[in-house]
Amino acid sequence: MGRSEPSVHSQMPREQNILTWQRVPARDIRFKRLEEETSFLLGYAIIYIILGYGIAMLIQYYPLPIMGATQFNQDAWYTFLFKIFFLLIVPAVVYFGWWKYKLKDLLLGIRPGLKSVLATIVMMTLGFFLNASHLSKINAHYGEHPDAFFRVFVGVIMPLFMAGIPEEFFFRGYLQTRLEKKWNRLFAIVLTSVLFTAWHLPSRYLLSTGIEGQAGHFDEVLLHTGLPVFIISLIFGIHWSRYRNIVLLVLTHWAVDILPSVSSYLKIPF
DSSP states (O other): OOSOOOOOOSSOOTTOOTTTOOSSOGGGOOOSSHHHHHHHHHHHHHHHHHHHHHHHHHHHHSOOBGGGOSSGGGBHIIIIIIIIIIIIIHHHIIIIIISOOOHHHHHTTOOOOHHHHHHHHHHHHHHHHTTTTHHHHHHHHGGGOTTHHHHHHHHHHHHIIIIIHHHIIIIIIIIIHHHHHHSOHHHHHHHHHHHHHHTTHHHHHHHOOSTTOOTTOHHHHIIIIIHHHHHHHHHHHHHHHHHOOHHHHHHHHHHHHHHHHHHHHTTOOO
């Protein structure tokens, strides 16, 4: 599509009703090389699913739990290699370095206002309390660790950089937007959700022992990991397609993962 900078039309098409309204329709966004970017991101998403199996094998045979964390997604292989390096750093280098996009191209003109701030607070609160069952266990086990404050701090911060930012930037901000432009909203939301769900499955199939399903039982993993992740991804995808508020999605995603992360760093069995 040429090398013009991405831009957003300020006026919404009048034919959109309350159900189809979008703050920024994909057709109003310009991409530098739509075909090349879409192909790369789709290919990378598929490679990432395969990589998930390899990382799970590394954790299975050469575990490196951070601070003795109880869950495999707080293992160094998973945290630093699988999530931070391959899902945050590599795509960001391509997006910001190779393709020369800027952060404002993901923000798509969003500006903090009272309504958006309140919406973010509400969504973060709801996301946080989705895992409220961890609170009593955290309170019970907190005193067992002399470095408990540091463990809680790490448990709170890490989900932002290994889940909230990389997952929402890549799957919603980078990939889904281009799929919407190339095809249509519904297809983009569903395909992105399928790919988003799929990369969760190999690690759970090999390593999960708790509420996400039992390792070796694919039906349990599909039910306890695949189904809820797919539903959440659909909700996030619909929100992104409608409001284009990446900040809200990142912070809500972060809030959902905080309590399980803190529990793991406090060595609380799930």
